[in-house]
Amino acid sequence: MVTRKSRDEIEKMRRAGRIVGEVLALMEEELKPGITTAQLDAAAEAYIRKAGGRPSFKGYQGFPASICVSIDDEVVHGIPGPRVIEEGQVVSVDVGAIWQGYHGDAARTFYVGTAPEKVAGLITTTRLALQAGIAAAVPGAHIEDISAAVEEVASEGGYGIIRQYVGHGIGTAMHEDPQVPNYRTGRRGLELVPGICLAIEPMLAMGGYECETLADRWTVVTVDHSLAAHFEHTIAVTEQGPQVLTAA
Numbered sequence: 001m002v003t004r005k006s007r008d009e010i011e012k013m014r015r016a017g018r019i020v021g022e023v024l025a026l027m028e029e030e031l032k033p034g035i036t037t038a039q040l041d042a043a044a045e046a047y048i049r050k051a052g053g054r055p056s057f058k059g060y061q062g063f064p065a066s067i068c069v070s071i072d073d074e075v076v077h078g079i080p081g082p083r084v085i086e087e088g089q090v091v092s093v094d095v096g097a098i099w100q101g102y103h104g105d106a107a108r109t110f111y112v113g114t115a116p117e118k119v120a121g122l123i124t125t126t127r128l129a130l131q132a133g134i135a136a137a138v139p140g141a142h143i144e145d146i147s148a149a150v151e152e153v154a155s156e157g158g159y160g161i162i163r164q165y166v167g168h169g170i171g172t173a174m175h176e177d178p179q180v181p182n183y184r185t186g187r188r189g190l191e192l193v194p195g196i197c198l199a200i201e202p203m204l205a206m207g208g209y210e211c212e213t214l215a216d217r218w219t220v221v222t223v224d225h226s227l228a229a230h231f232e233h234t235i236a237v238t239e240q241g242p243q244v245l246t247a248a
């Protein structure tokens with residue numbers, strides 16, 4: 001079921017989203033060689049709780065942590081633990097927070113150190129694909145317009161677009177209808193009207209788009225072990241156009 005949020009509900013989502021945006025800014029500061037992914041997780045959880053929120057990922061279908069940290073060929077859902085961050089890694093951090101019952105969800109990919117040109121291209125293109133998807137989320141457009149905008153940017157760079165995982169509606173649940181694919185499906189999908197809130201989240205790989213889940217039942221990696229990047233924002237469709245709710 002697709003729900004339209006009231007102005008008041010969108011303001012609550014903006015509060016949740018601001019917490020998420022601030023946590024991602026904190027992660028960027030903390031992400032240095034020598035820190036463990038469990039330490040990043042602890043810092044994120046402390047920040048969310050201090051801000052009056054709750055981490056939405058913790059306990060979600062049994063997920064054991066507050067954030068996902070996915071490194072190099074890991075696309076999404078990496079579990080924080082004793083792994084130590086090293087120079088030269090591609091690190092994707094996904095954060096979700098609930099504030100007064102409303103969710104915010106966002107992700108960014110960082111490079112530890114100065115990225116080689118090819119890797120910087122992957123990361124930048126994923127960010128630009130997200131921006132293009134957001135810009136397409138105007139009243140009167142359809143889900144397919146978002147998918148096409150993301151696909152156009154991603155395929156220009158020749159990157160693999162992950163198909164197994166897609167964006168989603170968001171509100172009082174982290175995952176609501178509709179799904180938001182990062183590639184054209186040939187179906188127009190839902191017409192966007194003010195009050196629809198979406199998490200748009202392109203995931204791109206340097207190589208092919210095929211993924212598999214590791215034995216931990218969470219971590220998703222590219223089958224060809226090529227590097228992957230992931231950017232996500234929660235947005236609201238408004239009369240004035242799309243509004244990013246997860247800005248810092």
Ligand code: MG
Binds near residue numbers: 106232
């Ligand atoms: Mg999401």
